[in-house]
Amino acid sequence: MRRRIDPRAEQNFFRGLLWLFTGVTVLILFFIIFYILKNGLPVVSVEFLTKNPQEMGKAGGIFPTIVGTVALTLLAVLIASPLGIGSAIYLTEYTRENWVTRVIRFGSECLAGIPSIIFGLFGFILFVTKLGLGWSLLSGGLTLGFMVLPTIIRTSEEAIRSVPYSYREVSLSLGGTKWQTVTRVVLPSALPGIATGIVLSVGRSIGETAAVIFTAGSSLHIPTSLFSSSRTMSVHFYILAREGISMSNAYGTAAVLVIAILVINIVAYGLMQRFMRKYC
Amino acid sequence: MKGRARMTRLERNERLIRLALLLIAFSAVSILLVITVFIFGEGTPIMFRHGLTKFLFNGDWYPLDKSYGLLPMIIGSLVVTGGALVIGVPFGLACAIALTEFSSKRLRHVLKPVIELLAGIPSVVYGFMGVVILVPFIRDHLGGPGLSVLAASIILGIMILPTIISISIDSLEAVPQSYREGSIALGATRWQTTRMVMLPAAKSGIIASIILGMGRAVGETMAVIMIAGNAASIPRSPLDPVRTLTSNIALEMGYAAGEHREALFATGVILFVIIMVLNTIANLTSRRRTR
Amino acid sequence: MIASKNFLCKRLHVLILSLVVSFGVHGGCARGTGQRGVVVAGSTSMQPFADHWAEVYMKEHPGRVINVQGGGSSAGIQAAREGAADIGMSSRELKPEEKDLLEVMVAWDGLAVIVHPSNPVEELSVEHVQEIFVGTITHWATVGGFNRPITVVTREEGSGTRGAFQEMVMKTSRISRRAIVQDSNGTVREIVAHDPESIGYISLGLVDSRVKAVRIDGVDPSFENIERKKYRLIRPFLFLTNGRPSGAALEFINFVLSRPTQEMIRHDGLIPVFKE
DSSP, X not given: OOOOOOHHHHHHHHHHHHHHHHHHHHHHHHHHHHHHHHHHGGGOOHHHHHSOEEGGGXXXXXXXXXXXXXXHHHHHHHHHHHHHHHHHHHHXXXXXXXXXXXXXXXXXXXXXXXXXXXXXXXXXXXXXXXXXXXSSHHHHHHHHHHHHHHHHHHHHHHHHHHSOHHHHHHHHHTTOOHHHHIIIIIHHXXXXXXXXXXXXXXXXXXXXOHHHHTTTOOOOSOOOSTTSOOOOHHHHXXXXXXXXXXXXXXXXXXXXXXXXXXXXXXXXXXXXXXXXHHHO | OHHHHXXXXXXXXXXXXXXXXHHHHHHHHHHHHHHHHHHHHHHHHHHHHHOHHHHHHOOOEEGGGTEEOOHHHHHHHHHHHHHHHHHHHHHHHHHHHHHHXXXXXHHHHXXXXXXXXXXTSOHHHHHHHIIIIIHHHHHHHTOSOSOSHHHHHHHHHHHHHHHHHHHHHHHHHHSOXXXXXXXXXXXXXXXXXXXXXXXXXXXXXXXXXXXXXXXXXXXXXXXXXXXXXXXXXXXXXXXXXXXXXHHHHHHHTTTOOTHHHHHHHHHHXXXXXXXXXXXXXXXXXXXXXXX | OHHHHHHHHHHHHHXXXXXXXXXXXXXXXXXXXXXXXXXXXXXXXXXXXXHHXXXXXXXXXXXXXXXXXXXXXXXXXXXXXXXXXXXXXXXSOOOGGGTTSEEEEEEEEEEEEEEOTTOOOOEEOHHHHHHHHHTSOOBGGGGTSOSSBOEEEEEOTTOHXXXXXXXXXXXXXXXXXXXXXXXXXXXXXXXXXXXXXXXXXXXXXXXXXTSEEOEETTBOOOXXXXXXXXXXXXXXXXXXXXXXXXXXHHHHHHHXXXXXXXXXXXXXXXXXXXXX
């Protein structure tokens, strides 16, 4: 007669195991944030955020890197948003599901999976070298824009799709054209969802290093034009940390980065909640 | 007559808008196309010139001596990714199961977004934590330089946790409640239900999450450069340093010229192919789920 | 209401776009001597120094912009040739096939072989260093140290520092493929500073209290010994241009070669080109 394990005991064992693993997982993830903030927050001050770095970052602040990060991210979003939202509008409003839409969506999904280093390679060879743009905000912005394009397409598509059909019906029955319906009824309603996608892209751009370092360069000066090279916070942190230039400043930069990303993600989450509450 | 002209102009405008939007929509595909064509265009000639087998299975990477064997890096990527899965899958799945089958909805709705938030932490920060905490630990207690397969696997495993957890939770939540209720009604415990009903039902989504996690691990560059040691040789133990395909590109891209540059593009081609295959498999398995 | 919000959105979008375009056009027209400035790219060994020189230069000549990038010596050579940089930086001699570029020597730098401060080894012969980096010597005990394996740390293949090391120490032998590779001197220093079993090579000017520079063939790696030509591991810091330099690039090169800057170079830890 085969000995049977008491199912309840089995469940208790596995439940314990599962919670142990979960506890360890959550602990590790929280520990990373805690460690960075614990070592980095003391370094962060108004001075740190507004002064220029000295001695290649050993002293002084990180102001140019903040400017660089903001400029680069803004550029990426400005490039990706019209393309992404336009694509989403087309996919949802202007066509049925057919091979064209499947190709477009497949292309977008594949783009999403390409590792950032390949974007960096592509951006370096095409923008920096072949097109002669050099290490610049423009090279970096274009590269980052292409990287976040799939995210914006995906979230915008979902957002637009979620707008109830009745909204469109009402507008059309009132005599509005398709385009009027889209721009004056559907888009404004889908805005929180679209904004979520944009905010998520911003979050991703801020943390991106591999693609940025090869296209926007690592100049420590405040960028003055699209063709200036600029260092982002991620790149600055990477350089400070690896070369041991200043551990405390590295932690400080990391703390600013982490907090920025946390805030951005919370905002995105809040936007998404507001959107879902509206339509679900 | 005048009324008819106005309607045609409106129709024409609408058609123009539709065309413009179609072109914009193709932008995503064309960008992908440009990148693909570019990378393949620059990378494939050298593979055929040197012979594909020699390229993939030669163990000597000394580009300045014209020796372009990618084998150590291919093995490096495989080993490090495998190691990441060994760590990421058990912990990630356990977390997903615990949060869907064994806890309240409220807890899940608090923890899941928090875990997804952690996916946004930049990879350089993960790499840094590895350098500051993990590498010295391995060096002092396990031997070797600390910069190793083990370090890379652990850090990558942690990095892919949010991906696996988030998508697995989604898959488990998507299984109809009736499955769960039916199983309990038949007298099964929650664990038995999970093991024999829920997991098989959510299988394709969970597999998709693992494959996506794999894709992320294969494509990771910065963290790996910081903690894996970047030695261009086949690792003989988990404590040996290792170089991945991604690190190879990043380390040498800035200065590679001529044939060397083509060799790096070829590395990119191989990476590209691996990730495309992984992505397609993930898409296919998750699409099967929704049917 | 929806219509007016949309109208405002459109206006805002146009405003942002026009700002971006004008920013870009302004930047585009001012390339070279204006906003983009003089791009100086290449050797990571030279980068911190070049950055310092650029800082001083820009302070003395407000309005001028010098843009310093890294990437490694070979990257700098490439960039100078392809035009991505106005001035390329190389911390090794040019190879015969690279001699199409014009070179200007701006400083000398010593190459230091470093170990962890707790490592009992104080000196090594060039032959020993070579054998360690090839991989034939694998234990510190063989060269008079403690009984632990040697962890070899090297720069990446395109590095000028590695190129110089290859030329002066390795000669025709290859550095072991099992060596740990890092892509900047600072990172190599970090690793050696934390790993008691490691050995590496960095720019002499970068050596600080966290690592120990060993004597090579009995000679202490000091600036005096380099100037007296007793310490033989030295390499040139070169500025490279595609053709004769002109305009802002020429001015910067002249600035670096000027007396006051060369004094500063000695202060920074390098060996100036012009003796007093």
